[in-house]
Amino acid sequence: MPVEWQGSTISAAWADDDDGGDDGGDNGGGDDRDNDRDDDRDDDRDDDDRRSSPGSRTERGGSGDRPSRSGQRRPANAAPQATRPRAPVVLPTRAPSEVVVSDASAEDLAQLVSEGFVIEATVNLDNLNRVLTRLTTPPGLSLEAARDRVRALPSGNVADFNHYYRFEQKEGLEASSHACLHENCPAWEMIEWPQLTQASGTCSVRVPVGMIDTGINSEHEIMAGARLELIQLSDASLAPSKAIHGTAVASLMTGDPQSRVPGLIHGAEIIAVDAFSRNGADERADLVSLLRGFDALKARGVRVINLSLAGPGNRLLEQAVAQLVQEDGIVVVAAAGNAGPKGEPAYPAAFDTVLAVTAVDARARVYRKAQRGPHIDLTAPGVNMLSATSIRGARLKSGTSFAVPFVTAAVAIMLSTDATLTPEQVRAKLIGSARDLGAPGYDEIFGHGLLNTSNLC
Structure with missing residues (x-):
């Protein structure tokens, strides 16, 4: 006999997290900048740039007297010790x-x-x-x-x-020469985000915004004043998700305007579904938990859903997304994926009914690990985005995950201005106003171009 569902079968784990946890410990006070010095150490194995960056602890072949693993120091002129390359981790799909x-x-x-x-x-x-x-x-x-x-x-x-579906991010600093890396103002400026009209209350969001991600630390100082509802759908018998990725994504949308990470639509009602759990070193959401998340968000009356995650194509997922868009009038925005230029299309972004978003840096250069293809719709900032960590402070993150909130926020404002807009009309307006990048016209790297919000309000 069938058993009644008692929780999602998500067996998720965090492939890129440090065993030591996500904070280095409180330094006893000070402002956000001080706290950030010993901020989250999550995803230390995720940022491959760190291995070649100057001063990195994992930099190979550097000069100087360094202790060996045995505790003895190598002479400065000693030949570098051979290192065994780590085999890539292949996660189940x-x-x-x-x-x-x-x-x-x-x-x-x-x-x-x-x-x-x-x-x-x-x-x-x-x-x-x-x-x-x-x-x-x-x-x-x-x-x-x-x-x-x-x-x-x-x-x-x-x-x-x-x-299984996983979020799309990388940690740390991507190469950039922009002087404003400690805040997200370069990203706001490049898409002409209406921050002044938002501050005056003339460009507010009046529709609920949904997202499916990991857990979120609603007590984070950057999330002060956020209207955030968190729905927990993961299986209580499994290890819970870590509030790393979800907190970062949510902070870009609803961060305190007076914090280091001012939210694009602070004050909007955000309904967040935690659909992720952990299995060893892997954090993921399975198909069933995603569909349960859609069901919960539809019940809450959301008009737009932020999906900073990616995975394989799936017939049930495609059908559910199409229903949300075509029957319920919900706009679904998803990350293009970070499997690189030669990666296969990632889903749900590659479904026809979904707005697929790729990422660029502050100089409008495409994120080096972003996936490409004929399904890409829009480009948005997603490199070196300062976002909240899971416990306190903030750090830079890169990936198509962090480009999605920009489009989601724009859609939320559009639907608040005109609630009669259909998902097809929203898509047409965004595409029609996008700033062309790369080859003239549509291309598979930037889609229809960079999100342009100059006339949003």
Whole structure:
């Protein structure tokens, strides 16, 4: 018999976090700048630039007397010790033995059970008006064959793997010559963000804004005054997500105007779903938890959803996103992904119904690890973005994850100005006003160009 869903099957973990935690400890007072000196040490293994940056602790072949691992010092003229290159960590893209099907009939499910499938759980998505069934595949049957078997049944067409989705960020300083790195003013200026009209209250957000991410530290000093509701959907039996990525993304939208990270739409109602959990060194959200997040956000009446995450294409995910956009009038904005220029398209950004956002630095140069393709819609700042850490202070972060909030914030203002706009009309307005970058006209690196908010208000 199916069991009632008691939590998401997210088995997530943080691949890039330091075992020592995310703060170096409070320094006993001082302003944000002082606290930042011993700020978060999260994602120390995530920033590959650190290995070649001057003064890095992991810089190889440097001069000087340095202790060896045995505690003895090497002479200054000694040959550099050989280092063994670390093998790249390959993270799984899906649950190893699971298929998820939407709205399967009782007869078809009974047939699958007779063939050795096991019904692990049913998930009622009341607001999306559908029922998900998580199936464990029979022994000896490949995952692809199991999925195809479910799809072959009369009601099994909408079946797919239980894919994993991860956020898109890198830590640390990317090369830039702009003088304003300690604040996000270069990013605001390059898209002509209406900060003055926002400050006067003439360009406020009056629609709820949704996001699906990791946990968020709502007590962070940078988040002071934020109208933030956090919905926890992760499985309590698994390790909870760390409030690193979610806090950073949320701070760009709703940070205290008087802090080091003033939010683009501070004062807006932000409804955030924590859909991530940890499994060893991997932090991820599975398909089912994402769909539960969509269901919860639809129930809250959001008009735009920020998805600073990416993963494989999935039939159930595509159907749910299309429903949100085409039937419910919700604009979905997602990160292009950080797998590099030759990476395959990442989802949900690559779905036709989604606004796919890539990232550039303060000089409008594309983020070196951003994915490309014919699905890219818009470009926004996403390199060297100062954002809140999970406990206190702020640090620079880069990735397509941090470009998404700029487009989400712009959409929120547009819908607050004219609530009758459809997602297609929002897309057309954003594309029509974008500033062309790269080759003339549309291209697969910058899409239709840089987000332009000069006439937003």
